[in-house]
Amino acid sequence: MEENERKLSKLSRWGLKKSPWAFHLNTGSCNNCDIEILDVLTPKYDAERFGIVLVGSPRHADVLLVTGIVTMQTYPRLLHVYEQTAKPCLVVAIGACACSGGIFDGSYHMVGPLDKIIPVDVYIPGCPPRPEAIIDGVVKGLAKL
Amino acid sequence: MRTTIPVGPYHPLIEEPELFRVVVEGERVVDIDWRTSYMHRGIEKIAESKTYDQVVFLVERICGICSTSHPIAFCNAVEDLVGVEIPERARYIRSIVAELERIHSHLLWLGLAGHYIGYHTVWMWSWKYRELVCDLFEKISGNRQSYAMIKPGGVRQDIKASEYGGIVKAMDELEPKMNMLIGAILDDPVMLARLKGVGKLSREDAVKRCTVGPVARSAGVDIDVRRDYPYAAYDAVEWNVITQTDGDVLAMAVVRLLEILEAVKIVRQCVDGIPEGPILEEIPEVPPGEGIGVEEAPRGECFHYVRSDGTNCPYRLKVRAPTYSNLPSFRSRFIGERVADIMIILASIDPCYCCTNRAVRMEDGKPLRMLDEKNLLDLSWERTKELERSFPQRSRSWLEI
Numbered sequence: 001m002e003e004n005e006r007k008l009s010k011l012s013r014w015g016l017k018k019s020p021w022a023f024h025l026n027t028g029s030c031n032n033c034d035i036e037i038l039d040v041l042t043p044k045y046d047a048e049r050f051g052i053v054l055v056g057s058p059r060h061a062d063v064l065l066v067t068g069i070v071t072m073q074t075y076p077r078l079l080h081v082y083e084q085t086a087k088p089c090l091v092v093a094i095g096a097c098a099c100s101g102g103i104f105d106g107s108y109h110m111v112g113p114l115d116k117i118i119p120v121d122v123y124i125p126g127c128p129p130r131p132e133a134i135i136d137g138v139v140k141g142l143a144k145l
Numbered sequence: 146m147r148t149t150i151p152v153g154p155y156h157p158l159i160e161e162p163e164l165f166r167v168v169v170e171g172e173r174v175v176d177i178d179w180r181t182s183y184m185h186r187g188i189e190k191i192a193e194s195k196t197y198d199q200v201v202f203l204v205e206r207i208c209g210i211c212s213t214s215h216p217i218a219f220c221n222a223v224e225d226l227v228g229v230e231i232p233e234r235a236r237y238i239r240s241i242v243a244e245l246e247r248i249h250s251h252l253l254w255l256g257l258a259g260h261y262i263g264y265h266t267v268w269m270w271s272w273k274y275r276e277l278v279c280d281l282f283e284k285i286s287g288n289r290q291s292y293a294m295i296k297p298g299g300v301r302q303d304i305k306a307s308e309y310g311g312i313v314k315a316m317d318e319l320e321p322k323m324n325m326l327i328g329a330i331l332d333d334p335v336m337l338a339r340l341k342g343v344g345k346l347s348r349e350d351a352v353k354r355c356t357v358g359p360v361a362r363s364a365g366v367d368i369d370v371r372r373d374y375p376y377a378a379y380d381a382v383e384w385n386v387i388t389q390t391d392g393d394v395l396a397m398a399v400v401r402l403l404e405i406l407e408a409v410k411i412v413r414q415c416v417d418g419i420p421e422g423p424i425l426e427e428i429p430e431v432p433p434g435e436g437i438g439v440e441e442a443p444r445g446e447c448f449h450y451v452r453s454d455g456t457n458c459p460y461r462l463k464v465r466a467p468t469y470s471n472l473p474s475f476r477s478r479f480i481g482e483r484v485a486d487i488m489i490i491l492a493s494i495d496p497c498y499c500c501t502n503r504a505v506r507m508e509d510g511k512p513l514r515m516l517d518e519k520n521l522l523d524l525s526w527e528r529t530k531e532l533e534r535s536f537p538q539r540s541r542s543w544l545e546i
């Protein structure tokens with residue numbers, strides 16, 4: 001039984017590395033990081049050719065791209081989305097906001113940073129990080145699996 | 146039968162978390178309501194604990210897309226308070242940066258609008274051309290977004306003479322592409338059928354609901370801060386305010402597309418006519434008093450109010466972003482439209498919710514005190530529960546979370 005489970009998890013991890021699907025979650029960012037995520041998918045960087053697509057439902061997601069400081073309003077929704085994702089799921093904190101709160105640190109409406117709330121696999125610093133940095137971060141994260 | 150369709154807060158098509166409740170009867174929309182504040186970060190409060198120099202970086206991050214408009218409006222307010230004139234060269238640099246930003250913002254909108262109506266080619270193309278501007282920004286300021294160019298009293302970084310060529314070259318490259326894109330969009334029968342007459346805003350409504358920017362201009366209201374209250378170098382260059390009369394989504398698209406060409410014109414003239422000289426007028430200290438600053442952001446008039454008590458931090462900062470004024474126009478524009486057009490009408494004002502979000506609690510119509518952490522959290526949870534109750538048969542794909 002355990003043997004099977006191990007095989008299965010190995011299989012799912014292997015599957016995860018090819019063509020990861022990402023769900024983008026904005027938890028109170030300034031939109032810059034979000035634009036840079038979209039930039040990764042558009043012609044200049046075109047990550048879609050490797051099968052990386054943004055999906056509309058967290059249930060389909062292999063990678064959770066989180067931006068923003070996690071405001072009180074988005075906090076319960078973040079938990080909800082995280083619960084819905086199929087595990088294992090790579091959680092990527094994008095931008096200074098998600099990594100540490102950045103310039104908004106100390107705000108009365110902030111619950112984050114993200115790693116206080118859910119386990120984070122990859123931190124991509126920068127305000128905003130360049131698209132190359134985002135690609136690099138996700139690739140490194142996938143290699144870790 | 147009336148049905149309420151929740152759009153958001155995490156909807157695959159909306160970049161930012163917002164909740165729209167659209168009430169439909171069959172195919173037609175009969176009412177719309179919205180909830181914002183998911184992205185409220187308390188920026189006005191944080192600003193009170195930062196020095197004037199630091200606040201510029203903070204307001205830059207109100208909205209990543211208008212990351213020059215907010216700093217310029219804030220610096221206009223501080224300069225109004227202190228009463229300094231910024232150097233001539235700084236004015237031109239501000240105009241160049243602001244217009245480049247307008248180009249990238251409008252292209253971004255165009256791409257998203259294409260995406261919303263299922264024209265992915267438009268999305269990919271306009272984002273491809275947008276990269277030209279991002280690269281230019283990287284050359285000038287060192288960052289693709291959030292350029293940190295503006296500072297109270299002038300600009301933080303100079304544009305070197307060796308960079309002029311690159312700017313002009315990018316403009317030369319951009320202009321034919323823009324003409325091609327405009328032609329491709331305005332000649333396309335499907336585009337026209339999808340956009341013409343959709344989400345109409347009458348001139349009266351545009352005035353009554355206090356719309357600003359391209360939304361107002363598309364309905365024939367001839368306002369533009371750049372012309373009406375000139376700042377930066379806009380009074381020194383030749384350009385036109387673009388207006389349309391229809392007020393539908395097509396008119397808004399046309400206004401933005403033509404504004405890109407105007408922006409190209411302005412950037413060219415600014416690069417041509419930029420004078421030599423200092424770029425910064427030092428502001429040693431800020432006296433007590435108040436000042437206001439306005440700026441024509443890509444989405445419309447952006448307003449900042451600064452009150453000083455003589456210390457090195459603002460006593461109060463008040464921001465009114467353009468989307469805040471444009472949102473109420475939804476009420477008059479949605480009624481009677483098709484469900485399939487919801488997304489494009491939502492997108493047509495080029496909304497930027499992260500600028501707009503406020504946290505105020507209303508009870509019996511009276512605003513109460515600001516809520517503390519615990520209250521807001523409880524309220525937020527309550528609200529999620531309430532929403533869950535009120536949409537019992539929601540379909541999963543709408544992602545009402």
Ligand code: SF4
Binds near residue numbers: 028068094102209
């Ligand atoms: S990290 Fe910087 S660019 Fe990214 S959302 Fe936060 S403030 Fe904006």
